[in-house]
Amino acid sequence: MKALKNLFLRLHKTVFRYNRYLLVELTRASFKVHDYNSALGLSWSLISPCLIFLVLYIIFNIHFSQSMRFYPLYLLLGVIVTNFFVTAPSYMLRVFYDNREIVLNSTIPREYLILSGMAIHLYKFLIEMGIIWIVSIFCGLFKFSSFLLFFPLLALYVGMVLGICFALASFYCLIRDVEHMWMMFSRLFFFVTPVFYTLEGIRPLARAMVYWLNPLTPFLVSFRELIIGTTAPDMLVYGHSVLLGLLFFFLGYGAFIFFEDAAMENA
Amino acid sequence: MSNICLKVDNLSKRFFIRKERLTTFGLLKHLASKGYGCREFWALRDISFTLNRGERLAIIGANGSGKTTLVRILSGIYSKTGGQVEFKCDPSVVFSFWIGLNMNLSVMDNIYLFGAVHGMDRNFLKSRVDAILEVAALKDFCFSPLKFLSMGQIQWLALTVFFEGLFELLIFDETLRFLDKSSAEKSMVYFDKIANSGKTLIAVSHDMEFIKKYCTSAIWLDNGCIRRQGEAAEVVAAYEQLSNNLQES
Numbered sequence: 001m002k003a004l005k006n007l008f009l010r011l012h013k014t015v016f017r018y019n020r021y022l023l024v025e026l027t028r029a030s031f032k033v034h035d036y037n038s039a040l041g042l043s044w045s046l047i048s049p050c051l052i053f054l055v056l057y058i059i060f061n062i063h064f065s066q067s068m069r070f071y072p073l074y075l076l077l078g079v080i081v082t083n084f085f086v087t088a089p090s091y092m093l094r095v096f097y098d099n100r101e102i103v104l105n106s107t108i109p110r111e112y113l114i115l116s117g118m119a120i121h122l123y124k125f126l127i128e129m130g131i132i133w134i135v136s137i138f139c140g141l142f143k144f145s146s147f148l149l150f151f152p153l154l155a156l157y158v159g160m161v162l163g164i165c166f167a168l169a170s171f172y173c174l175i176r177d178v179e180h181m182w183m184m185f186s187r188l189f190f191f192v193t194p195v196f197y198t199l200e201g202i203r204p205l206a207r208a209m210v211y212w213l214n215p216l217t218p219f220l221v222s223f224r225e226l227i228i229g230t231t232a233p234d235m236l237v238y239g240h241s242v243l244l245g246l247l248f249f250f251l252g253y254g255a256f257i258f259f260e261d262a263a264m265e266n267a
Numbered sequence: 268m269s270n271i272c273l274k275v276d277n278l279s280k281r282f283f284i285r286k287e288r289l290t291t292f293g294l295l296k297h298l299a300s301k302g303y304g305c306r307e308f309w310a311l312r313d314i315s316f317t318l319n320r321g322e323r324l325a326i327i328g329a330n331g332s333g334k335t336t337l338v339r340i341l342s343g344i345y346s347k348t349g350g351q352v353e354f355k356c357d358p359s360v361v362f363s364f365w366i367g368l369n370m371n372l373s374v375m376d377n378i379y380l381f382g383a384v385h386g387m388d389r390n391f392l393k394s395r396v397d398a399i400l401e402v403a404a405l406k407d408f409c410f411s412p413l414k415f416l417s418m419g420q421i422q423w424l425a426l427t428v429f430f431e432g433l434f435e436l437l438i439f440d441e442t443l444r445f446l447d448k449s450s451a452e453k454s455m456v457y458f459d460k461i462a463n464s465g466k467t468l469i470a471v472s473h474d475m476e477f478i479k480k481y482c483t484s485a486i487w488l489d490n491g492c493i494r495r496q497g498e499a500a501e502v503v504a505a506y507e508q509l510s511n512n513l514q515e516s
Binding site for chain 2: 019021106261
């Protein structure tokens with residue numbers, strides 16, 4: 001109970017008490033520095049998912065395009081959602097370690113290091129999702145009710161990824177194996193998430209495992225139902241995603257607070 | 268209104284130091300034995316003092332005596348293991364002058380970034396940017412990346428921005444060590460201002476002349492405990508005497 005109270009007090013402090021213009025300046029700096037001396041800059045982040053999409057499309061289009069009308073859009077959405085889930089934590093897990101001087105010698109809220117670093121990935125993700133929405137409008141798939149349901153889902157999805165970033169960045173200070181583990185799992189996520197295949201197309205046991213053991217799947221299913229679905233979204237899956245988003249955010253942020261002292265001393 | 272700015276009561280800080288190199292087998296063994304392969308190290312033990320408004324406190328001591336740990340706890344960077352720390356005003360902290368600066372960003376961007384780290388927003392700084400560049404003698408470099416400046420120039424820029432802030436309680440740790448003679452003299456003007464304005468200061472320094480000139484009281488830390496506390500001149504004299512004795516022997 002006390003731990004929960006501490007978590008909410010800290011969250012309240014992060015959102016309302018710390019100076020927010022510092023977060024703005026840190027975010028601004030992270031944007032400016034991210035693509036420093038890079039000729040293609042932000043485009044690199046679009047090139048990677050486009051390449052994955054192209055490869056998967058060339059290989060799997062022949063199998064799925066017959067049974068699925070908007071398979072390219074289905075595949076692109078899968079790649080974008082999974083790519084954000086995999087990429088943001090890979091970058092963020094070293095954030096406290098790489099900023100050891102800041103962590104140990106300044107009063108900059110540690111949450112701000114994660115939030116400002118995350119902003120660039122979120123920005124790219126939002127651009128990619130925006131492109132998906134534009135394409136879906138052109139395909140005549142736009143539904144206003146789905147559009148409204150999309151934003152809370154997006155916020156919770158970002159919350160889930162943020163929770164994972166908080167936890168991984170703290171654990172990495174304590175034990176460096178976290179990076180190897182995340183690298184290993186992140187490769188698997190493209191296969192254990194229905195990115196290029198459908199849930200209906202796999203065996204029931206595999207379907208149950210992919211849906212219940214992988215937090216990314218309910219989100220991806222919901223995103224697809226909202227953006228490219230032709231029927232009303234399944235509210236059970238939507239609710240499942242909402243619960244997962246909240247759970248992962250609070251568990252991840254809670255782990256960060258619980259391990260903060262030990263992690264920062266070992267950063 | 269109480270005159271007390273900070274009250275520290277029986278403050279202690281314990282670290283766990285690894286006894287051996289961390290290996291998978293070692294980790295499993297220590298987890299099983301619940302010993303975790305660490306030993307206790309008390310960086311601070313039962314530190315108590317009170318800081319009044321307008322007081323300028325120096326923390327002195329040999330390397331490893333716990334000075335930095337103490338100011339890190341006071342700044343909220345480390346959590347305490349035991350005791351109480353009660354603040355009556357918000358502290359502003361400057362430990363290493365480059366903290367908050369980004370070497371790949373321009374001088375101008377760094378003014379806003381470093382200002383934000385010390386609680387100054389963009390609007391507040393906008394009106395002061397020209398003056399800051401003038402004082403820092405960096406008018407011709409305002410769009411150059413910081414990495415092209417010398418360490419002294421970077422430190423002086425940081426201090427110039429920092430001096431713009433309006434602080435009630437300032438905590439700093441060996442902040443002036445890289446300054447050239449001219450910049451150090453200029454920064455003394457700022458400390459003269461602090462001394463005359465009645466602001467509260469906690470300074471960690473090995474510069475005894477600085478302490479004697481600007482601090483009213485001092486704490487001498489030795490192996491994490493207070494060895495002596497009192498008026499700055501008196502504590503510094505005792506510390507210097509011991510240092511001299513050690514050098515002679």
